[in-house]
Each structure stands twice: as structure tokens, then as C-alpha cells.
Amino acid sequence: MDISLLLTSTLTLAGGIPLTLLLTFASLLAGLVLAVPLAFMRASSCKWLSLPVLAYTYVLRGTPLLVQLFIIYYGLGQISAIRSSVLWVLLRDPFWCCLLAFSLNGAAYTTEIFRGGIQAVSNGMIEAAQAVGMSPLQIKRRIIFPIAFRSVLPSYANEVISLVKATSLASTVTLLEITGLSRKLVSETFAPYEIFIAAGVLYLGLTFLLTGFFHLLETRLNGAPRAEARPHRVDLQQVAHE
Amino acid sequence: MPGAPKVQQIPMHGIRAERIEKRLGGNDVLRGMDIDVRPGEILSILGSSGSGKSTLLRCLNLLTIPDRGDIWIHGEKLAIRAASQHGGPAAILDQRQVRKARASVGMVFQSFNLWPHKTALENVTEGPVLIKGLRRNAAADLGHHYLAKVGLSGKADSYPHHLSGGQQQRVAIARALAMEPRVLLFDEPTSALDPELVGEVLRVMAALAGEGRTMVIVTHEMAFAREVSTRAAFMHRGLIEEESPPRQFFFSPVSSRLRGFLASHR
Ligand SMILES: Nc1ncnc2c1ncn2[C@@H]1O[C@H](COP(=O)(O)OP(=O)(O)OP(=O)(O)O)[C@@H](O)[C@H]1O
Ligand SMILES: [Mg+2]
Numbered sequence: 411m412d413i414s415l416l417l418t419s420t421l422t423l424a425g426g427i428p429l430t431l432l433l434t435f436a437s438l439l440a441g442l443v444l445a446v447p448l449a450f451m452r453a454s455s456c457k458w459l460s461l462p463v464l465a466y467t468y469v470l471r472g473t474p475l476l477v478q479l480f481i482i483y484y485g486l487g488q489i490s491a492i493r494s495s496v497l498w499v500l501l502r503d504p505f506w507c508c509l510l511a512f513s514l515n516g517a518a519y520t521t522e523i524f525r526g527g528i529q530a531v532s533n534g535m536i537e538a539a540q541a542v543g544m545s546p547l548q549i550k551r552r553i554i555f556p557i558a559f560r561s562v563l564p565s566y567a568n569e570v571i572s573l574v575k576a577t578s579l580a581s582t583v584t585l586l587e588i589t590g591l592s593r594k595l596v597s598e599t600f601a602p603y604e605i606f607i608a609a610g611v612l613y614l615g616l617t618f619l620l621t622g623f624f625h626l627l628e629t630r631l632n633g634a635p636r637a638e639a640r641p642h643r644v645d646l647q648q649v650a651h652e
Numbered sequence: 653m654p655g656a657p658k659v660q661q662i663p664m665h666g667i668r669a670e671r672i673e674k675r676l677g678g679n680d681v682l683r684g685m686d687i688d689v690r691p692g693e694i695l696s697i698l699g700s701s702g703s704g705k706s707t708l709l710r711c712l713n714l715l716t717i718p719d720r721g722d723i724w725i726h727g728e729k730l731a732i733r734a735a736s737q738h739g740g741p742a743a744i745l746d747q748r749q750v751r752k753a754r755a756s757v758g759m760v761f762q763s764f765n766l767w768p769h770k771t772a773l774e775n776v777t778e779g780p781v782l783i784k785g786l787r788r789n790a791a792a793d794l795g796h797h798y799l800a801k802v803g804l805s806g807k808a809d810s811y812p813h814h815l816s817g818g819q820q821q822r823v824a825i826a827r828a829l830a831m832e833p834r835v836l837l838f839d840e841p842t843s844a845l846d847p848e849l850v851g852e853v854l855r856v857m858a859a860l861a862g863e864g865r866t867m868v869i870v871t872h873e874m875a876f877a878r879e880v881s882t883r884a885a886f887m888h889r890g891l892i893e894e895e896s897p898p899r900q901f902f903f904s905p906v907s908s909r910l911r912g913f914l915a916s917h918r
Contacts, residue, residue, distance in 0.1 A: 534765035537715050538824075542779035542831055543755030545747075552782065556769045631769070 420608040426588035433577040441516030449524035470518035479511040483583045504583040523565045527558030567624035665691040672721035681707045683890035694867045696877035699887030705870040713757045717742040725753040758828030762840040764820040766812040772823045773808040776830045798826040818849030838869040878902045886910045
């Protein structure tokens with residue numbers, strides 16, 4: 411292995427980091443904005459709300475992200491109604507196609523993660539909020555969501571990290587993020603070994619930073635425990651004395 | 653008994669419920685209960701497990717919607733649609749009215765139900781900020797005031813999981829008080845506590861009783877009910893079996909069931 415080539419290509423590929431991060435965070439944000447209301451619908455006991463969302467998450471989680479990306483990138487252009495609409499300005503651009511695919515896909519996973527958290531919020535927390543006179547929206551915003559978010563933070567962090575890695579699929583539709591740049595560089599230098607290792611190192615670095623960030627966030631929010639208070643705790647000392 | 657309408661005046665304060673019926677999981681949990689809580693009254697509700705005490709209390713602020721019956725909170729009748737004969741559930745007709753009523757009726761739960769992601773102070777100020785629109789500063793002052801009142805001045809910034817059960821329950825009481833409710837409902841507030849922590853909660857409650865507050869207390873603490881209440885009621889299978897001032901209730905009960913109950917709780 412050529413160490414100096416590894417180092418120089420790491421530097422070159424670092425030029426792809428901004429695009430990788432932009433794709434990650436933009437689709438993360440869009441996915442989150444979509445997922446929060448969807449998760450509440452999915453957790454709802456009303457079938458008319460939960461079933462359509464289930465259908466959505468089932469389809470998007472049951473098909474490969476690459477296939478979804480290809481459908482959007484190659485498929486939508488076939489529809490003349492879309493080609494002639496204003497949407498086409500965005501959809502003929504691979505960046506926006508990626509963003510759309512990653513957001514919709516990420517939203518599906520995030521929805522299911524949050525649904526679990528929402529349903530795990532104990533009834534007592536909600537009743538205490540009702541008892542002071544909070545409205546359903548206030549209860550969702552101030553009680554259910556914050557408790558649910560804390561409890562699913564580790565799973566959500568995993569989802570974010572998968573998303574970082576999934577952005578490498580953008581290279582298949584010509585985007586020059588980290589992986590796209592690597593492929594370009596490989597085709598110029600014919601040194602796939604060093605270059606893809608360099609790419610791997612960069613992704614690893616990003617993952618490392620994100621893991622650290624979520625770890626920090628967790629301890630930051632950790633005034634509040636993940637599991638709720640347990641009033642029925644048995645006092646071991648007392649038992650031992652009896 | 654169900655069916656016989658009363659022509660008494662509806663008091664402007666306190667709570668009245670008439671002919672409350674509730675069916676849960678195939679059981680007739682409340683079978684046409686009447687209850688009347690007047691301002692300044694401290695009503696203790698006793699009864700064996702499953703007699704419907706919690707369900708009754710929850711009906712009073714509509715955490716559980718009664719199938720039938722009327723509820724007045726501070727003289728205002730709550731708009732509820734009764735359950736239909738064909739199993740259609742009962743429903744709240746006016747959500748705003750019910751929210752307003754709930755804000756004026758404090759509730760303290762057996763399992764405290766503090767919000768785990770908020771500090772003691774935030775648990776107390778959440779209601780005043782969201783419901784009454786208090787500014788942060790004013791709410792914090794209010795919160796500190798009520799935390800001091802339950803003897804927890806030093807714990808404002810603690811999260812619930814760092815507090816003992818007794819402390820958590822006192823925060824829950826401060827949370828209810830901070831809404832400055834006109835009636836307080838307690839559902840077995842000490843039943844989840846280790847025995848050595850019961851006293852601190854009962855002391856806080858006794859102090860509240862001493863202020864002339866209106867309280868409804870479901871409890872198994874006989875001595876406390878005897879000392880503190882102005883009236884005691886014994887529930888049996890969804891109805892009030894006997895109701896009297898504490899002296900009579902505890903020392904010369906009429907119903908044989910109440911006598912048995914008291915004997916078994918000596
Ligand atoms: N949500 C529910 N679904 C089905 N049955 C219920 C429900 N809630 C209460 N019940 C039943 O209703 C009856 C009365 O319950 P409730 O909790 O009001 O009794 P309680 O007097 O408070 O008893 P305890 O002293 O054990 O707290 C019990 O038999 C209980 O099993
Ligand atoms: Mg009960």
C-alpha cells in the first residue's frame with residue numbers, strides 16, 4: 411500500500427465532505443420534520459391515521475434505498491406531467507433527487523423509531539398533563555415528544571449514522587460527494603485500494619464525530635432519565651432487615 | 653338512587669356529581685354514585701380495593717368519562733354526552749370547558765406521575781406557564797413558593813429520578829398547588845411509598861387541610877382520615893355505602909360492611 415497516496419487522496423476526498431454533510435443534514439432535517447407528525451399519526455389509535463402511515467413506512471423500509479433513488483432520478487423524468495411542471499427544475503437535478511430520496515426514506519425509519527418512543531410514554535405522564543388542563547397539542551409538544559425523543563435517542567443516532575453512510579449512494583447519480591470523488595479519482599489513478607481506504611477513513615471520522623455528538627447530547631439531556639421514575643422500587647436494605 | 657332528580661341548589665364552588673355510572677372491562681364500576689364536595693370540606697373516601705374509588709376520582713376531572721350522570725365543577729355543569737345503549741362511548745362535548753375545569757381541580761396520583769424530563773421546579777411551573785400564561789420569572793417565583801411550602805426548597809433543580817418517593821409526591825403536590833386550584837383530589841397519595849416516607853407526605857397534606865382547602869382524599873390511612881377529614885365516605889361496589897362525619901364514621905359505623913372494613917384495617 412502506498413501510504414503517501416493514501417494521505418494525498420484523503421486530502422483530495424476531504425473536498426467531498428461538505429456535500430456529504432449537506433446531503434446528510436438537509437435530508438435529516440426534512441426527514442425529521444416529516445417524521446414527527448407521521449409518528450404521532452402512526453401511534454394514533456385511529457386506523458384512518460395510522461394505517462396510511464404504516465403503508466408508507468412499510469414500502470419505504472421494504473425496498474432498497476438505491477432502488478428508490480433510481481425511481482426518482484430515472485423514473486420521474488419519464489412522466490411528462492412532471493417534466494412540464496415546475497418541479498422539473500428540481501427533479502432533473504441529481505442533488506435534489508438524492509435529497510428527496512434520502513428524506514423520504516429517512517422519514518420512514520425515523521417515523522417508526524419515534525412511534526416506539528411515543529407509545530412507550532406512560533399513561534400517567536399524559537394524565538398528569540391532562541389534569542393540569544393542557545390541550546392535546548400542548549401535551550404532545552411539551553410532554554410526549556420530549557420524553558419519547560430522549561428514550562429513542564440511541565436508535566435515532568444509529569439512524570443518523572446509517573444516513574451518513576447511505577449518502578454514498580449519491581455517487582451513483584453523478585454527485586461528487588466523498589464516494590463520488592473516490593470513484594472519479596480511481597478512474598484517473600487506477601489505485602482503488604488506497605483511495606477507497608481513504609474514503610472509508612473519512613466516513614469513519616464522520617461517524618466518530620456524530621457518535622460523540624449524540625453521546626454528548628444524551629448526557630446533556632440526561633438530567634432526565636431514559637427510563638421513567640420507578641415509585642415501586644423495593645428498598646433492599648429494608649427487605650434485608652426484615 | 654338513579655333516576656330521582658334532586659332539586660337542591662347547585663353550589664357555586666366545590667364539586668357535585670350525580671348518578672355517575674361507569675362500566676369498565678365488563679364491570680359496573682360506578683353504579684349511580686352521588687357525591688357533593690362543598691368548599692372547605694375535606695372528604696375522605698375509603699373502601700376496599702376495586703370498589704371504584706379511583707374511577708370516581710378520575711370521573712370528577714374527566715380523566716375517565718362517565719357513561720351517565722352529571723358533574724358540576726364550581727357550579728358549572730360539564731357538557732358530556734352519555735354513552736349510548738348500543739355501546740357508543742361517552743364523550744366530552746366541550747373540550748375547552750373541561751380543560752378549564754381541570755385547571756381549577758388539582759390532582760395528585762398514587763404513582764406521582766412527575767414528568768421525568770423536567771426538574772422539580774419545571775414540573776411545578778409547567779402548568780402555570782402553559783395554561784395561565786405566566787412569564788418565566790413569575791412562574792419561577794410561584795414554583796419556588798410552592799416547593800418551599802412542601803418543604804423542598806433545596807430540590808428545585810433536581811430531576812424526579814434523583815428524589816425519593818416521598819419527595820416526588822411532595823413535588824407532585826406542589827405541582828397541583830401551583831395551579832391554585834379550588835379543589836384538590838388525592839388518589840391514595842401514600843400507597844406507593846415506603847412506610848418511612850408516608851409521614852412527610854401526610855404532614856404536608858394535613859397542613860393543606862389546616863388552610864381550609866377543599867380536598868377529596870382516597871386513602872387507606874385510617875388515622876389520617878379520622879384526624880383530618882370533615883366527612884368520610886365508604887364505597888362499596890360502585891356506590892357510597894355510608895357517609896358521615898369522621899367521629900361517627902369511625903366510632904359508630906352503621907353498615908356492617910363498614911364495620912368489617914374498619915376492623916380489618918385496625
Ligand atoms: N381501564 C379499566 N378497564 C377495565 N377495568 C377497569 C379499568 N379501570 C378499573 N377497572 C376495574 O374497575 C374496578 C374498580 O377500579 P378502581 O381502580 O376504581 O378501584 P379502587 O377502589 O380505586 O381500587 P384500589 O384500592 O385497588 O385502587 C376494578 O375491578 C378494576 O379492575
Ligand atoms: Mg385506586
